[in-house]
Amino acid sequence: MSIGHALLGLLETGPRHGYDLKRAYDERFGQDRPLAYGQVYSTLSRLLRNGLVEESGVEPGGGPDRKRYAITHAGVTDVAEWLVTPEKPQIYLQSALYTKVVLALMSGRSAEDVLDAQRVAHLKAMRELTARKQEGDLADQLICDHALFHLEADLRWLELTTARLADLGAQVAS
Amino acid sequence: MSDVLLVGTDLRKSFGKTPALDGAGMSVAAGEVVAVLGPSGSGKSTLLHCLAGIVAPESGTVVYAGRELSAMGDKERSALRRGEFGFVFQFGQLVPELTCLENVALPLRLGGTPRKAAEAAAREWLGRVRVDEVADKRPGEVSGGQGQRVAVARALVTRPKVIFADEPTGALDSLSGEEVMRLLVGTARETGAAVVLVTHEARVAAYSDREVVVRDGRTREPEHAW
Amino acid sequence: MVRAWCNDLAIGVRLAVGGGRTSLARFLLSTFGVATAVAVLLLAASVQPTLQARDDRSTAASPDSNPADGITPLAYRSTSTNFHGRNIAVRYVYAPDATSPVPPGMDAVPAEGSMWVSGDLATLLAEPGSGLLRDRFPARVAGVLGQEGVPDPHDLVAYVGAGPDLVGGSLTTPVYAFGTFEQVRYLDPTLLLLILLGIVALLVPVFIFLAASTRIAGAERDRRLSALRLVGAGDRQVRRIAAAESLVSAVAGLVVGVGLYQVGRSVAPGVVLAGISVYPSDIVPVWWLAALVVLAVPVLAVLTAQFALRRTIIEPLGVVRFSKPVNRKPAWRFAVIGFGVVLLLWHGGGARAGSEVWSYSVAAGATLLLAGVPILLPLVIERAVARLRGGPTSWQLAIRRLQLDSGTSARVVGGVAIVLAGAIAVQSVLVAQADRFADSPSEVSTTAGQSPHMQVYPEADAIQRSIDLLDGVPGVRGAFPSESVTFELEETGMTYGLNVLDCAVVTEVYRVPDCGGGQVYAVGGADFPELFTSGRTLRLMDVAPGGEYRPRAAWTIPEIRRVARPAESGTSLYGLFLTAGGTLPDPLPTTSRTTVDVVLDPTDPDALDRAYAALAPLGWKVHSNEFDPYYYGSRLVEEQSFLTIRRGLLIGAVFILLLAGISLLVLALEHIRERRRPLAVLAASGVPTGALARSLLWQIAVPIALGVLIAIGTGIALAALVLRLGNDPLYVDWPSVGLMTLAAAVLGLLVSVVTLPFLRGATRLTSLRTE
DSSP states (O other): OOHHHHHHHHHTTSOEEHHHHHHHHHHHTOSSSOOOHHHHHHHHHHHHHTTSEEEEEEOTTOSGGGEEEEEOHHHHHHHHHHHHSOOOOOOOSSOHHHHHHHHHHHTTOOHHHHHHHHHHHHHHHHHHHHHHHHHSOHHHHHHHHHHHHHHHHHHHHHHHHHHHHHHHHHHHHO | OOOEEEEEEEEEEEETTEEEEEEEEEEEETTOEEEEEOOTTSSHHHHHHHHTTSSOOSEEEEEETTEEGGGSOHHHHHHHHHHTEEEEOSSSOSOTTSOHHHHHHHHHHHTTOOHHHHHHHHHHHHHHTTOGGGTTSOGGGSOHHHHHHHHHHHHHTTOOSEEEEESTTTTSOHHHHHHHHHHHHHHHHHHTOEEEEEESOHHHHTTSSEEEEEETTEEEOOGGGO | OHHHHHHHHHHHHHHHSSSHHHHHHHHHHHHHHHHHHHHHHHHHHHHHHHHHHHHHHHHHTSEEOSOOTTOOOEEEEEEEEEETTEEEEEEEEEOSSTTSOOOTTOSSOOOTTEEEEOHHHHHHHHSGGGHHHHHHOOSEEEEEOOGGGOSSTTOEEEEEEOOGGGGGOTTOEEESEESOSOOOOOOOHHHHHHHHHHHHHHHHHHHHHHHHHTTTTHHHHHHHHHHHHHTTOOHHHHHHHHHHHHHHHHHHHHHHHHHHHHHHHHTGGGOOBTTBOOOGGGOOOOHHHHHHHHHHHHHHHHHHHHHHTTTEEEETTEEEEOSSOSOOOHHHHHHHHHHHHHHHHHTTTSOOTTSHHHHHHHHHHHHHHHHHHHHHHHHHHHHHHHTOOOOOHHHHHHHHHHHHOOHHHHHHHHHHHHHHHHHHHHHHHHHHHHHHHHTSTHHHHHHSOOOOEEEEEEOGGGHHHHHHHHTTOTTEEEEEEEEEEEEEOTTTOOEEEEEEEOHHHHHHHHOOTTOOTTOEEEETTOOOOTTOOTTOEEEEEEEOTTSOEEEEEEEEOOOEEEEOOOSSOOGGGSSEEEESSTTSOSSOOOOSOOEEEEEEOTTOTTHHHHHHHHTGGGGGGEEEEESSHHHHHHHHHHHHHHHHHHHHHHHHHHHHHHHHHHHHHHHHHHHHHHTHHHHHHHHHTTOOHHHHHHHHHHHHHHHHHHHHHHHHHHHHHHHHHHHHHTTOOOOOOHHHHHHHHHHHHHHHHHHHHHHHHHHHHHHSGGGGSOO
C-alpha cells in the first residue's frame, strides 16, 4: 500500500503536524504495523519535493515536528486519481498451503490432516478477529471483516480441496 | 472444561437408502458455542435434529443432562423442546398467523404461562434483540433480518439451556447475518445458554468457541481445539 | 390439566381468528359453510313441527257436531267462494246463547251484520281493486282472526254472523265444540318420495360441504402445526390446538347459522311451498334434533379436523404424510352403494307406500346411493388419472399433480357430483310424474273455450229471489233454474241423472219454437247410455228419507230431439235434458236441489264478481261455484305442488352448486398459494402463464368430468329404482341432464377464470423471494 497516498488522504481533512499524521495513520490503518517516525518524515519530504504538500506554518521552537503540513491542489488531484485507480487483484497461484497438500499426497501422508490443521488455525484466527470486531469501533469492524472474508475464502478453498482430495490423490500419484 | 450438557454418541440415521449420519457424535458443554461445519448434504442438519430430539436416530444415544432422549416419550421431548431448548432455523419457523410478539410468547404459552405474563416477557426479549417496532406485525410483514431476530427472541424467551441454530443466517445478506449472529451468540452468552450452530460459512462459525466438522455422516472433532 | 387444556384451546382460537387477510378469508369461508349447513339442518329439523302446528290449528278450527249436554249448539254453515283464483272459506255462524262454542281465533261469535276475517282477507278487502269483493261481503269487519283460527297465514277466512234463521238452513250443522276431531293428513306417496329425495339430495352435500369447509387450507394448517411442534408443542397438544382451531369456525358458524335460521323463520310467511305457508312461530325445530344439530356440528368439525390429521404425523420439521396413502379399498365403497340399491329394491318389504318403514327404507336407500358418489369418486379419479400419460405441458402438469394428490379435489368435486346426481334423479322422477299429469283433463278445461258460468245453490225459499237479484246485473246474460231427476235402467240396474229445464229456457237458449212438456233433448253429439233409446221404459227414482233411492214411477222415453250447441254455456246446457210435464209425473221426484245456472259475458272480466256481489243480500242462503272448480282445482293444486317442488329443488341445486363452486375456488386458490414458488419458477423459466392457467383448469376439469359421469350414472340409476316403486317407466330428462352438466362445466371454467388474477400474482417474479 502506498503510504504517501495514505498521508495525503489524511492531510486532505486539514493541515497537521508530522506527529499528528503518524498518530492518525496508526489509529486507522496501522493496526499491525505502526509507522516509524523516520518513514513519516522521509515520505513527507518526498511529497514536499513533488509539490503535493506544502508547509503551512511553523510553531515556535523549531525542529521538524513543529512544522505543519497542508495538501496542495496537485496533492488533492493525486489522491483523487489514486482512489479511483483499481488495485491489482492479488492472485496467489502458488501458496504454501497448496504446496503442503500436494507434498502430503505425494509422500503418502494424510492430506486431510494438513487441511484440518490449517482449518483449525484459520478458524482460531477468525475467532480472534470476530471477538475484536465485536469490541472495536467501526474501523475495527471494517478491517476485521476484510481479513475475515479473506480467511473465509481460504477456508472455502480448504473445503473444496478436502472434497476433491480423492481425485487429487489419484492425479498426483500418477 | 465445564460440565458436558449434551452428548450424542455413534448416531446413525438414514433417509431411505441414503445414510445421513453414519456414526456421528459430539458433545456440548454448558454455555459453550459449538459450530457444526460441513458441506451441504454432509448430515450436519440431521445431527442437530438428532441432538435436539426432533429426529430419532436409528442407533446411538443422545443424552441430555443425564437423561437419554430416545428413552423419552413424545410428551417429555416436547416439554424439553419447549423449556430447555430453543431453535433458530433458516426460515419457516415463525407461525405466519401470529404477530411477532405472539410468536415470541408462544413457547411460554404452550408451557402454560398466562397470556399477559408471556407477552410481557416476549416484549422484553424483542427489546433485547432490538426489534420492538415489529411486535404487532406478522412475520410476513417484516424483513428477513428482523424475522430472524424475532426467531432469536423466541428461542431465548424460555431461557433455554441449549439453542439449536441451523443456518440462522442462510437466507440473509452479510450485514443482517452479522447482526443476527451477534445477537444470538451475545444473548446466549449473557443467559449462559449453549449454542449448537450448524453452518457452512466460516464467518458464522467464527462466532463459536470450537467447531465440529461433519463429513459423509461422520464427525471429526479436532482434539487440539479443546 | 384443565388450565393447560384451556391454554391450548386459547392458542387454537388465536390461530383461527385475526391472522391477517388469508386466515380471515379462511375463517369466513368455513364459518359461512358451517352456518349454511346449520341453517339448512335446523330448517329440516323444523319441518315436522311446522306441519304439525298447521295441522293442530286445522284441527282446532274443525267443528264437532256430537251433542254435548248443557250446550246450545252454534249454527254453522261452511261454504267457500273464489276471488281472482283465490279460495275464500266462508263460515256463517249464529250463536243462540252464551253456551255456544266460539270458533278459535275470535273473541265472540259475530252478530248478524258483522264478521271476523283472517288477516289476509282483511288486507284483500282493503285493497283498492277489491270493490266487488267488499260488495260480496257487506258485513262489517268486527275483528281480525287470531293466528290460532287461521291454519295458514295466507288463508282467506271469514266468519260471518247470521240471524236465527240459520238454524233451519238445509246445510247448517249444529256445532257443540271446536277442535275435538283429529284430522288425518295424507300426502301422496309420490310427492312424499319426491320430498324425501329432495331433502336427501340437498342435505348430503351440506354435510360434505360442512366437512370440506372445516378442512379448508389444510396444507397451511399443517405448516402452522409443525411450527408449533418445533417450539415444543406435544403431539396431543397440537391436535388439541387443531381441534380448537376448527372449533372456532364451527361455533361461529353455529351462531351465524342460528341467525340465518331466524331470518329464514321471519320471512317464512312470504314463502308459499306446495300451496302451504307457515307462521314464523310455527317453525320450531324438534328439540332433540336441534340439540343434535347444535352438538353435532362442532363435533363433526372437530372430528373432520382430526380425521384429516389421521394419516399425518406432525413433526417439528414439517408434516410427514404417508406419501402413498393406503390403497383406496374399493370393497367398502361398493358395499355402501350395493346396500343402498338393496334397500331401494326392498322398500320396506311390501310395506304400504307412504308408511314409515317404507319412507325410511326408501330415504336410507337413496341416501346411501347418493353418498356413493363422493365415496366412489376419489377411487375413480385416482384410478383414471394413474393411467394417463403424455399430452401438452399444461395437461402433464395437471395430471402429475392429480396423481400426487387427488383426494382434496375429489372431495370437493364429490359435493358437486352428489348435487348433480340428486338433481338428475329428482328431475327424471318429476318428468315421469308430469307425464301423468299431461293426460289429465285440466288441460281440456282450460282449452275448451267455453264462456264462463257459475252455478248458484240457493235454499229452497231463495231460488226466485236469487234469479231476481241476478236479473239485470251487467255482464250476466241469463239466470235460470235447473234441477235433475234420477232414473234407473231396468236391464243393468244402473242409475243416471238427468237435468230438467224450463221450456222457456229451452226456447230461448236452443231456439226451439215448439217446446212442450215431457220432451227429451240431446245437445250436439252428446253421449248418453247405450240403452237410453226411445220407447224404452225407465224407472224414475225418488229419494227416501234415509238417503236411499227407491223407484217411484215408470216412464217411457219419448223421441229424443237433437239440438245444436247453444252460444251460451252452463252445466245444465249440455248433454241430455228433459222438460217437465207431459207424461212425467207431477210434481217431478227431483233428487237434487234446484240450482240456478248463470250465464256470463265472457268478454266482461268483472261479470263473475258482480254476480257474486248481486247475491250478497241472500247471505248464507246461497252459495255459488264457478264451473267445476273443485275437481280440476284439486288437480291444479297437485300440479302446482310438483312445480313448486321442482322449483325448490332447482333453487337448492343452484345454491349447493354455488357452495361447491366456492369450495373449488378455495381449493384452487390454496393450491396456487401453496405452490407459489414452484409456479413462479416455472413462469420464470419460460412456461407461459397460459399453460399454467390451463393446467389449473385441467386440474379442476378432470375431476369434474369424472364426477359428472358418475353423477349421471348414479342419478339415472336412482331414478330408475325410485320409479320402479311406482311402477312408472323410466324416463331420463336428457335436456336437464345436459343443463346440469353444462352448469358443472361452467362452474369449473368460472372458478378457473376467477383464479387467473391470483395466478398472475403468484407468477410475478417477486414470488421467488423466500418467505
